[in-house]
Amino acid sequence: MSNLSQSRIDELEDQISDGLAQVEERLSQVLSDDRGVLDDIVGHLAKAGGKRMRPGLVLLCSHLGEHPSSEQILRACVVVELTHLATLYHDDVMDSAPTRRGVNAVQRVWGNNRAVLAGDLVFARASQVVATLGPDAVLQHAVTFDRLCRGQLNETFGL
Numbered sequence: 001m002s003n004l005s006q007s008r009i010d011e012l013e014d015q016i017s018d019g020l021a022q023v024e025e026r027l028s029q030v031l032s033d034d035r036g037v038l039d040d041i042v043g044h045l046a047k048a049g050g051k052r053m054r055p056g057l058v059l060l061c062s063h064l065g066e067h068p069s070s071e072q073i074l075r076a077c078v079v080v081e082l083t084h085l086a087t088l089y090h091d092d093v094m095d096s097a098p099t100r101r102g103v104n105a106v107q108r109v110w111g112n113n114r115a116v117l118a119g120d121l122v123f124a125r126a127s128q129v130v131a132t133l134g135p136d137a138v139l140q141h142a143v144t145f146d147r148l149c150r151g152q153l154n155e156t157f158g159l
Helices: 006-031 055-063 073-093 106-110 113-131 135-157
Strands: none
Touching: 006 055, 006 073, 006 113, 055 073, 073 106, 073 113, 073 135, 106 113, 113 135
16 A cells, blocks of 8 residues: 655645535535525534534545545535434434533524424435435435434334
């Protein structure tokens, strides 16, 4: 296995940082409401920040292929982060978490019903973006969400 030069590592870091900045901008766009009514609750966790580990890994892995940081890759980054965020809304309700990412958990501010619906809306937005990636991506996203839901059910029922 060959070693990467420091200049190539620096270049890769810059490309991933640039990609993450684009992902952040797209997350903001996807989570905004044309009337602005739902922006606060739907964007609450995204605005609280996070490591963006999942989109970072997608960007990093994209450099193993022919089209790193392409439009399709950026959309995939948005999908994985939105899906993750949707699970956090639901997780915090299930766990009665007081905070997430240093801010009040959504259900503490807006209540359980609104938090669950906001999580559902975030997942719906992820589904809209994944639909632009084609049927294979839609299927993989559905399988992933199925596994996430079954995992939460197993945890809830102690299975």
